[in-house]
Amino acid sequence: MAASSRAQVLRLYRALLRESQRFTAYGYRTYAIRRIRDAFRENKHLKDSEEIQTLVNKARTNLEIIHRQVTIGQLYSTQKLVIESPENRDNLII
């Protein structure tokens, strides 16, 4: 298998973010999106193809985990948090 190209990594990144958006729980959703962005940003300078491959494999495993947990969250969903309602968000003056 050829080493992961830039396009593949970007596709994986977008898939991870898209899947994380589907979390019903506010905390999990925000954490997943934030962590994915920060992790990819942190490692964007890497040149060693082996390192990149390990990270890509890790990302693929995490994508599967996120997918399963998103589904479970949707099966057992509950009410939203106070902060997710639009009026409460607009009221934040700080």
Place this chain on the structure above:
Amino acid sequence: MFSLERFHAHCGFPDFFSCATVSSVVGKFYLSPLLRILSFLSLVLAGQLSLQCIFFPPLEKGHGEESVLRPLYMDVQATTPLDPRVLDSMLPYLMHYYGNPHSRTHAYGWESESAMERARQQVASLIGADPREIIFTSGATESNNLAIKGVARFYKSRKKHIITTQTEHKCVLDSCRYLETEGFRVTYLPVKRNGLIDLKELENALQPDTSLVSIMTVNNEIGVKQPISDIGQICSSHKVFFHTDAAQAVGKIPMDVNDMKIDLMSISGHKIYGPKGVGAIYVRRRPRVRLEPLQSGGGQERGMRSGTVPTPLAVGLGAACEVSQQEMEYDYKRISVLADRLVTKIMTEIPDVVMNGDPEHHYPGCINLSFAYVEGESLLMALKDVALSSGSACTSASLEPSYVLRAIGTDEDLAHSSIRFGIGRFTTEEEVDYTVQKCIQHVKRLREMSPLWEMVQDGVDLKSIKWTQH
């Protein structure tokens, strides 16, 4: 208003059954037991009821539109949500791989045992220990009991003295009090105003027959970090066992049992984004720490804790430890930034706010603030959209102010007005901003109503007032 449609949808009822009469009668008096039984009977007679519908869907009683939405969670010292990666690792062992890890004769037992051993390795590598030194328990309370009572009783023929501090968790203090009835002597070290112990006092308290020193790493109420490496050094030079309750510290700050010379350590699962009902105790093997088990039985866990090890929970604990090890640096940086933001914003907006605990030797995710001239309970009630606590969960039922705050010398009135803010892995900047805004708003409002605040504004020194007796 309670929604009958949602109840029916939950039970899988067809919608036509929500006839007006039943809905109006039942919906209005839903919480009355008599009418609940009547509705149940009517549904049974209609032949539509499936037995799962006896339990009502988990809706909280709405007092207004605002409380239909769930409050923000800012109480991570009480417990933490499960990390999705932890739940993902636990589920197979809750569904398919349900074998008893101590069954030696079949594949179900073998796969369960290998999962348990993998979890043990994950816990051990987080604290720099050997997997053989980790014993799974039901939580940090059991671990603390095992450490204190177990070690004290094993060495009781020659060593009858134990040292602990006044700010320890209730389970440690209670275990020590229990041992006093068994004939042991216990020294409860006082703490300085900043919450740290005095190392000289500790050294002076050591006696030739001291068997154990028990001091927690990070306090769950004020977030103070004790100088564990120094304490470990003192204890090992005097050949006294050192136990630390690291429930709030493990996975959040780097811990190494060999660098810090720790002999026993308590770990709690649900403080590090793992499941509730599981914990671990680290018991050093070189030099060997012996302890008398609390639970007798089949000799599982090296004879120190008999009973079937709950594989799914142990796997969850292991996964939580592994995730924490990977995320420690990232989480610590983020939590420090958010904690700074919270404290700075509150302290610049409102005067007379005191942070309890040393500002330097402090875990940033646990912030305990005292708001002068405001009653703590009323502030908590006002901040109903945020899940907060004043003091720890184990003391919140009583009306007394926290003993930890009393130990650090906080004035009675400031101790009553303290709130603990917890910031964790899943806390967002938005949540912190919302909490800060609501807190400032309500503190200002409550102070406006307070006659004490009026007097302070007029320049009266409250300590000089002679309150009359009626």
